[in-house]
Amino acid sequence: MNDVLRALDALPRSTRRIELRHLVNKYNTPSFTEFPRILFEFKDLEYLSISNNEITVIPPEIGQFKKLxxxxxxxNEIYKLPPEIGQLTELRVLSVLHNKISELPDEICILPNLCKLDCEFNKLTSLPKNIGNLANLKELNAVANELTTLPDSICRLPECKISVYLNKIKTLPMAFKPMTNIYYGHTPYEKPMFVDTMTMTEFLSALLEVLK
Structure with missing residues (x-):
């Protein structure tokens, strides 16, 4: 892809009328350290792969790819995704595996057509609390992060295959226990303990109601 982009960049601006819909980075040398801004001149892209580079930042202009x-x-070396990712309303697959992302923007949760989200091998400490709004999500891969819990809204995704092993999840609310679509690991020791999240105040209040 790198040679292609350099060739495109060398074209006079007046001749850049190429219809480009599919662009893949097949080789990883030489690597880009910045997102190739020449791509923003091809807003009809439907498939874009910039994998196997050394890119650290995704610019907000990513939201311009309305057909992606x-x-x-x-x-890559990406540590953050811009909220404009939520403007990619046609997006079906988002893969950011093997980066340095510690948090996903909440705007991911408004992608109406997202079917697959790959974010394994990052530094995520949590998932967006409204991830359960992704009604069309069929596969969520969050393996090998730093998750300690899961958002309650995940319980609204019973048809989604969810992989969260190699994390730090020790306990989860009891509501997660019936969720057979969540894969925690290869052994019983990796499965979290399901606990009742009722606080002591709530417990005493419920007890008083029973004793009335």
Missing amino acids: QELRMGF
Whole structure:
């Protein structure tokens, strides 16, 4: 892809009328350290892969790709995604595996067509609390992060295959216990303990109601 982008960048601006819909980075040398801004001149892209580079920042202009259906940015040095990612309303697949992302923007949760989210091998300490709003999500891969819990809204995704092993999840609310679509690991020891989240105040209040 790198040679292609350099060739496109060398074209006079007046001749840049190429219809480009599918762009893949097949080789990883030489690597980009910045998102290739020449791509923003091709707003009809439907598939974009910038994997296997050394990109650290995704610019907010990413939201300009209104027709983008698949975006692959794995194996980079990305530490943050811009909220404008939520403007990619046609997006079906988002892959950001093997980066340094510690938090996903809440705007991901408003992507109406998202079917697959790959965010394994990052530094995520949590998932967006409204991730359960992704009604069309069929696969969520969050393996090998730093998750200690899961948002309650995940319980609204019973048809989604969810993988969260190699994290730090020790306990989860009892509501997660019936969720057979969540894969915690290869052994019983990796499965979290399901606990009642009722506080002592709530418990005493409920007890008083029973004793009345």
